[in-house]
Amino acid sequence: MKFQGKTALVTGASRNIGRALALAFAAEGANVVVHGYKDKAAAEETARMVEGKGVKALTVIGDVGDREEVGRFVGEAISVFGAVDILVSNVGYRPKEDTLTISAESWRRVLASNLDGPFFVAQAVLPGMIERHWGRIVNISGGGAFNGVVGEPHVAAAKAGLLGLTRTLAKEFAKDNILSNTVVPGTIQTEDSNYRTPGRDYPQIAVGQPLGRVTQPEEVADLCLYLCDPAQQSINGQAFHINGGTLFS
Numbered sequence: 001m002k003f004q005g006k007t008a009l010v011t012g013a014s015r016n017i018g019r020a021l022a023l024a025f026a027a028e029g030a031n032v033v034v035h036g037y038k039d040k041a042a043a044e045e046t047a048r049m050v051e052g053k054g055v056k057a058l059t060v061i062g063d064v065g066d067r068e069e070v071g072r073f074v075g076e077a078i079s080v081f082g083a084v085d086i087l088v089s090n091v092g093y094r095p096k097e098d099t100l101t102i103s104a105e106s107w108r109r110v111l112a113s114n115l116d117g118p119f120f121v122a123q124a125v126l127p128g129m130i131e132r133h134w135g136r137i138v139n140i141s142g143g144g145a146f147n148g149v150v151g152e153p154h155v156a157a158a159k160a161g162l163l164g165l166t167r168t169l170a171k172e173f174a175k176d177n178i179l180s181n182t183v184v185p186g187t188i189q190t191e192d193s194n195y196r197t198p199g200r201d202y203p204q205i206a207v208g209q210p211l212g213r214v215t216q217p218e219e220v221a222d223l224c225l226y227l228c229d230p231a232q233q234s235i236n237g238q239a240f241h242i243n244g245g246t247l248f249s
Contacts (some may be wrong), residue, residue, distance in 0.1 A: 004029030064117025114158035170237030186243025
């Protein structure tokens with residue numbers, strides 16, 4: 001129960017990696033703020049699963065790309081739990097579009113969700129972490145930040161921006177015992193991947209993976225738990241790839 005007495009806020013926790021994160025922190029004793037964007041029912045389902053681990057959960061709904069909404073739901077979390085000790089920014093909006101026809105509106109929407117959001121949420125929770133002289137921040141990036149993705153220039157740009165944001169937070173707030181790192185998942189077995197690419201065949205994709213399989217959400221969660229562990233006091237400002245060896249930093 002390494003996180004007993006602490007509160008973790010996981011954005012984009014309605015399903016997939018976010019849900020795995022929420023459950024992993026709960027299993028180690030943390031109360032969990034389960035954030036969702038629009039699907040309140042899915043977020044509430046995650047919250048019920050969290051409470052099934054014997055800890056408390058709070059469901060919050062809002063657009064991380066809107067500073068006012070972030071202030072509202074972070075304020076709600078602090079009013080309920082008194083603090084947010086751990087932040088994992090997991091929201092990921094990844095539309096596939098023709099680079100030559102991406103509108104300014106679409107470009108801004110992707111950056112708002114994937115880059116502005118993690119900054120706004122970090123900005124909202126950092127004062128409390130500074131006051132308590134302890135905190136952990138993990139931003140979930142993506143392989144496109146390193147090798148690009150055809151049809152996703154806005155996503156790749158935003159995910160690359162997270163690396164700079166994380167390293168800056170790491171340098172600026174290390175003196176406050178706040179550690180910030182980035183996790184970079186590769187191909188993950190998720191519920192919505194088949195929605196993004198109809199008919200996507202995971203067994204066939206796995207053939208090209210050095211491990212012969214794709215990564216599971218729970219494996220990403222385990223890595224994040226390690227980075228947030230109170231006993232871990234030196235890893236800061238780093239990017240950790242979890243992709244079975246398909247991409248190297």
